[in-house]
Amino acid sequence: xxxxxxxxxxxxxxLEQKRGKPQYRPAPMAGVAVGKVLRPLSKKFGGGGxxxxxLSKHWPEIVGARWAKISQPLKFTGSRDGxxxxxxxxGAAATLIMSASGPxxxxxxxxxxxxxxxxxxxxxxxxxxxxxxxxxxxxxSPREETQLQEGLSNIDNDGLKKALEKLGRGVLTDD
Numbered sequence: 001x002x003x004x005x006x007x008x009x010x011x012x013x014x015l016e017q018k019r020g021k022p023q024y025r026p027a028p029m030a031g032v033a034v035g036k037v038l039r040p041l042s043k044k045f046g047g048g049g050x051x052x053x054x055l056s057k058h059w060p061e062i063v064g065a066r067w068a069k070i071s072q073p074l075k076f077t078g079s080r081d082g083x084x085x086x087x088x089x090x091g092a093a094a095t096l097i098m099s100a101s102g103p104x105x106x107x108x109x110x111x112x113x114x115x116x117x118x119x120x121x122x123x124x125x126x127x128x129x130x131x132x133x134x135x136x137x138x139x140x141s142p143r144e145e146t147q148l149q150e151g152l153s154n155i156d157n158d159g160l161k162k163a164l165e166k167l168g169r170g171v172l173t174d175d
Contacts, residue, residue, distance in 0.1 A: 052076060052085075055112075062111050063104055071097055074123065082118040094122040144172050 003011075052073040060068035070093040074086045085108065089097050097104070101120045108117050140148065148168045155161045 084119050085117050086121050088123050088125045090125050094124045097122050
């Protein structure tokens with residue numbers, strides 16, 4: 001059964017008139033729409049963001065004064081599914097932070113968004129003397145002072161004499 005050219009044209013015209021309209025595109029996901037609005041605002045107003053540098057500004061508020069004294073956020077690693085926050089802490093404080101990681105992760109996710117961080121990794125650093133309270137050094141007793149001056153009396157070079165006096169004071173005052 002062959003169809004004439006005139007009938008083919010009539011069928012094509014009928015199909016074009018009766019054919020359904022194309023399907024509507026679905027609305028974009030809410031996260032994409034919100035991101036398009038918040039990203040420029042975040043750049044303009046310096047929003048908290050999710051960088052470790054921005055997080056360190058609010059670190060005491062998020063984790064509390066106790067943990068903020070002994071730790072500092074370093075960086076984020078991982079992907080969207082399982083981000084890890086890398087924290088630096090001195091010596092045994094790293095163990096303490098790891099033992100309290102559950103509540104710390106909850107506080108961080110409360111600040112950054114639900115499920116943003118899945119785990120914490122702590123890197124041990126050297127203990128700093130700025131956090132420790134050190135006793136002031138004592139001065140030299142009169143007897144030690146005279147012994148030091150007598151020992152330096154034979155030295156003629158002023159620069160060498162000052163350097164040795166500083167060294168002697170440091171050695172004698174260390175307890």
